Amino acid sequence: MTINLTTTAQVESALDELSSVLPGQVVDPRHPDWTALSRAWILSVDQRPRAVVTVTDEEDVVAVVGWAARHDMTVSVQPVGHGATHALDGTVLLRTRGLREITVDAENRIARVGAGVKWGELLAAVSDLGLTGLAGSSPDPSVVGFTLGGGLSWFSRAFGLAAHSVVAVELVDGDGELRRVTAASDPDLFWAIRGGGGDFGIVTALEFRLHPAPHVYGGRLLWPIEMARPVMTAFAEVTASAPDELTAWAHLLRFPPLPEIPEPLRGGSFVSVDLTFLGSAEEAERLLAPLRSLPALRFDTLGTVPLAELGGIAAEPVDPMPTMELSGLLRDFDEVTIDRLLAAAGGPDSPLVVVQVRHLGGALTRATDADGAAGALSEPYQLFCLGVPVSPEVAYAIGQAFAEVRTALGEHLTGRRAFNFLSDDHDPTSAFSPTALERLVAVKAEVDPHGTIRSNRPVNRS
Ligand SMILES: Cc1cc2nc3c(=O)[nH]c(=O)nc-3n(C[C@H](O)[C@H](O)[C@H](O)COP(=O)(O)OP(=O)(O)OC[C@H]3O[C@@H](n4cnc5c(N)ncnc54)[C@H](O)[C@@H]3O)c2cc1C
Known part of the structure; x- marks a missing residue:
């Protein structure tokens, strides 16, 4: 009753x-x-x-x-x-941080994690096995939250989104029943939870495939922001022909003058390329030649990356903070796009702390609807901008900067966003095709007709 x-x-x-x-x-x-x-x-x-x-x-x-x-x-x-x-x-x-199970079946390359496990904890558990899960830039997100939203990993160009590797989910449905959900047991629900977010049940444990990563080369190359145009151009050249094993993300970074920020970054503005390569240092360096030929390199952390230290590449903050975010998938990243992005967000007074361009492609484009609600990401690049609204005035300036970036890039943005990069003021439906959206709404009505479960980005909240 x-x-x-x-x-x-x-x-x-x-x-x-x-x-x-x-x-x-x-x-x-x-x-x-x-x-x-x-x-x-x-x-x-x-x-x-x-x-x-x-x-x-x-x-x-x-x-x-x-x-x-x-x-x-x-x-x-x-x-x-x-x-x-x-x-x-x-x-x-x-x-759910108390659900801490981590079980690794190295022989069959399967991991099982509880709903409270963070990526950093799982990577530490598999670090010595030559295997990896599909972790993103930060060790801090939970494996479950990240994966339900698709999960764009350092290794997604080689192995797809994290959601594509899920083999089973245990969840409590809207009636309070604990269920084990697989492709065979519940095809529609299994499809929805692989990229459709947390609207379909409270996940207690997730099982997913691990992938070979016997040697990861990677790190950060960083130049003063005055080098933004040649670095972005070389980044576009490197990524245009990169093999799936190479993942590179370009950034404009503006560090506040805070004591906790190490020198030489404190108070400075930079352009960086962060990368991972599933292979040897020699092969990676050959691929990076256009970037290596640029002058004025200020910081170079490239080397072998133990998986447990993957989060150190982008070195994103792990402590709570105020943020405003803008994201969008890019149709291209050519000279025109670079010009427009730098005109809108490359100036010395921009309030954007991070302007990031992630190279996508590879296995992300080869996924199909059968791989889950996240499907394929056919766009070759993703833009992500972040500001830190420390005062109402700064929040206003960030909002204005977002509007300038959107206007400057115009048609270069496809209008679709990756689910995990939605912020609270984005429309979640912008992450899905009309067909996927219709199917998600139907699955929700089927598995949780009374709306007992609500995710952070429900697609039918109208
Ligand atoms: C510094 C930083 C770096 C990031 N880098 C990446 C990246 O490289 N790639 C990428 O794809 N994303 C990235 N993200 C985005 C991140 O993956 C998403 O915000 C994700 O939703 C975070 O999950 P969480 O559990 O950590 O967060 P939470 O806010 O705790 O959870 C997010 C949502 O996930 C759902 N959820 C979580 N646990 C469960 C559960 N047990 N059952 C059902 N639903 C659940 C809920 O809807 C919840 O509201 C990054 C975020 C940050 C802050």
Whole structure:
């Protein structure tokens, strides 16, 4: 039987009932540390869940979702908070960091991870095996959150999105039932959760293929920002003919003058190319010749990269911070695109801390609809811009800079975005083709007709 809760007292009473089942694990706005407990990693999104529940195993998840279904409440999940969102306002928010299982079957190249495991933890576990999961630029995102949204990895040009490597998912559905979902058991649901986000159940564990990575060469090449045009041009030349084993991302980087930023980066503006190569140093260096021929190199960290240190290449922050983000998939990255991007975002006064162009292609283009909702990424490059809104004035300037970038690039942006790079103010439907979108909405209606589960980017929130 469903109980409709209409008053605050009724909600508090229902939460007290949940607390009696999970003592010490449920907090609500009456808790003195509520602000810290309910916030996301991205501090600029003021999230307002009804309660936060720390779960430690799958039975806890079953208990919360069953309780929510009975009380006509909605459940969200946020292990880390990189995908901060207002979509979870009014929901009961699960923190799943306690689900820490990591099991690696090296012989069959399969890993199984719990919903709380971060990429850095999984990479440390496989680092000595010559195998890798499809981790992205940072060790901090949870494997599950990252993978449900597609998961654009350093190694996606060789092996596809992280979602493409999933072989099984264990989740608690909208009725509070724990299910093992595979291509054979539930083809539509299995398709949706591989790239459609977390709207289809609370995942407790994920199983996915590992890939060979016996030697990873990589690191960062960095020049002063005055070198932006020749570096971007050489980056375009290198990536135009790169084999799938080479992944390169170009950046404009503006570091604040903070003591925690090391010299020579502190307070400076730079252009960099970060890269990984699944192969030898000699072969990588041959491919990088156009970049190596440029003068004024200030910083060179290229070398063998132990997998456990993959996150060190881009060295992205892991502590919570306010951010504003813009992303989009690019049709091309030729001289005209470079000119327009630099005119809009390359100036000395730009408030954009990061302007990143990721080379895509390779296996990303070869995926098919059968590989999950994320499908193929046919665009050859992705643009991502980030600002840090430390004051309303800076937030305004970042918004203006985003508008300038969008206008300058115009038709060079296809209008599609990769799901994981959506921010709270983006329309999630922009990540999918009309056909995929229709199928996602149908799967949601089928598996969670009462809307008990809500992801950070629901595609049918209208
Ligand atoms: C510094 C940084 C670097 C990044 N680099 C990359 C990158 O290289 N490639 C890339 O693809 N993305 C990247 N991202 C984006 C990141 O992958 C997404 O924001 C992803 O959603 C983060 O997942 P999370 O669990 O860490 O975050 P959270 O905000 O905790 O979770 C995000 C969403 O995932 C879903 N979810 C999480 N766990 C579960 C679960 N157990 N069951 C059901 N749903 C769940 C929920 O909808 C949740 O709202 C990066 C983000 C940051 C901050």
